[in-house]
Amino acid sequence: MILRSNRNSSWLLKTDRLTILSIVIFLFMGLIIIQLINLQIFQHGKYKDMAELQHLSEKELIPDRGGIYIHDYQAGENILYPAAINKKFYLVYAVPTQIKNINAVVKILAPVLEMDEEALYQRLAKEDDIYEPLKRKLEEEKKIEIEALGLEGIRFEEEVYRYYPEKNIGAQVVGFVGYSGDDLVGRYGAEGYWQEELAGERGSFVFERDAFGRLIPVAKRTKAAQRNGADLVLTLDRSIQFTACRSLEATVLKYGADNGTVIIMDPKTGAILSMCDYPSFDLNEYNKVEDIAIYNNSAIFEPYEPGSVIKGIAMAAALDVGGVTPATTYEDTGTVEIAGYTIHNSDGEAHGIKNMTQVLEESLNTGAIYAAQTVGTEMFYNYMLRFGFGQPTGIQLDTEKIGDIANISYKKEIFMATASFGQGFTATPLQVLNAFAAIANKGKLMKPYIIDEVRHPDGKVEKTQPQFLRQIILEKTANTLGAMLASVVKYGHADKAAVEGYYIAGKTGTAQAVDPGTGRYSADITNHTFVGFAPVDNPAFVMLIKLDRPRNVEWAASSAAPLFGEIAQFLLNYLEIPPSY
Incomplete structure (x- = not known):
């Protein structure tokens, strides 16, 4: 009996084990079936895509960057000259494993590449090296010269770089292309402001590969075409730009100024004909500058206290409200007391009875204050x-500043007084120029612009139309003030800006600058400005000259005014404007 019971228990135990094993196998098979269903039905698309990706490659299509051009009217009416283009260069490299006579190659190649012989030898002597870059940005002529040498193991790769044919002429206006991470992007000037339009849009090309990574000719391909960048045509006139920039350079060097700026505009349209900065830099070697501040365009980036040129603006307001006429007189005692402050004339002298034209001719601070007080x-x-101070001009170049007229906004007499002769507030050279352009243009303020056309790759051309902003002063006021400013050049402090046979209107400005060491105005640190237009009766141009901290010259009448006269002489001849008398 006991033996039978043990046999029954053993049989039952085996049965339970088989049952459990069957259940486990069933569950395992069920999981496999569920997973197969999941893979075959629910995730079919995902794994199909993954499989296809193993045979697909994608290539990014890089668009051509648009060019930047300037007008070359001397060469022809519709002739454009490139200021920024994409140019083909070459990288010369060596395959050291293919060079048998290293010494011979070094002796021949080193002088052609302008490389040190020892440095070149070290590169060519690397064992098992199959790619050793030697020099980038070789011109086509240099490549041909090297190829003619028939050197073993010397090869070339084509590369495309941004190239600036004008080098340092108008560098701050054009800007340059530099790296931001791994991407090339526009920096400063037109390159920076118009980055999106110039860069275009990237595309892509997706194609199938075989097991060896080769393109399958008949396989399905998809392509999203790139859009090339648009070309920009600037309003700059190449002949005017070259002459103005070279003349500015000579004057800055002559007087040892820290910096200089010239801007020339058509007052009737607002088109910029020239915009120069000195010191400048070669755009092709922008990374070699010692101070990156040189990248900034002083015409729009560096607000300053413009000095006595603003007497012309104060006089415009006084004439416009009827507070004064050119013949209105006052007694100049040499000083004015306002709110406990004593303001002197720049020469420290009293000049007696003077009319408003003489105030401009002799640049009297007390007279400018008198005129402003009538306003x-x-x-x-x-x-x-209304003249545009404290506001952007909208010039469409990178990094424009707006200056600071906060003191004037407080509407205190002392701040108005100092502002009437150009101190106590700041403006950019372009803002000052544009204010005088309104005077030249019968009181009409135009929006300055430097982009003449945007030429899209599809053939569409966006032409900038001159934009009238507002009538600032009456036409009568503008004509009267123009005659007064012409008297400044003919009889006053600005006689060195004169051009024989033409009526030139203009005003000098010599402003004390703040000494960074003391934080106070210094008579020894000044900015010199001259702004004017010609001919007075029908102005073809308005021009501003600015010199920062010139040495060995006291007044703008002796530094900026002569430069104005020099460039004005060229402009009147170049534009074929007949003499006025």
Whole structure:
């Protein structure tokens, strides 16, 4: 009995084990079936895509960057000259494993590449090296010269770089292309402001590969075409730009100034004909500059206290409200007391009875204050706004600043007084130029622009149309002030800006600058400005000259004014404007 019971228990135990094993096998098979269903039905698309990707390759299509061009009217009416283009260069490299006589190659190649012989030898002597770059950005002529040498193991790769044919002429206006991470992007000037339009849009090309990675000719391909960048045509005139920039360079060097700026504009349209900075830099070697501040365009980036040129603006407001006429007189005692402050003439002298034209001719601070007081603080501030101070011009170049007229906005008499002769507030050279352009243009303020056309790759051309902003002063006021400013050049401090046979209107400005060491104005540190237009009766151009901290010359009448006269002489001849008398 006991033996039978043990046999029964053993049989039952085996049965339970078989049952459990069957259940486990069933569950395992069930999981496999579920997974197969999941893979075959629910995730079929995913794994199909993954499989296809193993045979697909994608190539990024890089668009051609648009060019930047300037007008070359001397060469022809519709002739454009490249200021920024994409140019083919070459990388010369060596395959050291293919060079048998290293010494011979070094002796021949080193002088051609302008390389040190020892340095070149070290590169060519690397064992098992199949690729050793030697020099980039070789011109086509240099490549041909090296190829003619028939050197073993010397090869070339084509490369495309941004190239700037004008080098340092107008560098701050054009800007350059540099790296941001792994991407090339525009920096400063037109290159920076118009980055999106110039760069275009990248495309892609997806194609199938075989097991060896080769393109399958008949396989399905998809392509999203790239869009090449647009070309920009600037309003700059190449002949005017070259002459203005070279003349500025000579003057800056002559007087040892820290910096110089020239801007020339058509007052009737707002088109910029020239915009120069000195010191400048070669755009093709922008990374070799010692101070990156040189990249900034002083015409729009560096607000400053413009000095006595603003007497012309103060006088415009006074004439416009009827506060004065050219013949209005006052007694110049040499000083004016306002709110406990004593303001002197720049020469420290009293000049007696003077009329408003003489105030401009002799650049009297007391007379500018007298004229401003007839306007009043509220209206004076409004006129400054109407002339465009404290606001962007919208020139469409990178890094434009707006200056600071906060003091004038307080509408205190002392701030109006100092502003009437160009101190206590800041403006960019372009803002000052544009204000005088309105005077030249019968009181009409135009929006300055430097982009003449945007030429899209599909053939569409966007032409900039001159934009009238507002009538600042009456036409009568503008004509009267123009005659007064012409008297400044003919009889006053600005006689060195004169051009024989032409009526030139203009005003000098010599402004004390702040000494960075003391934080106070210094009579020894000044900025010199001259702004004017010609001919007075029908102005073809308005021009501003600015010199930062010139040495060995006291007044703008002796530094900026002569430069104006020199460039004006060229312009009047170049534009074929007949003499006025």
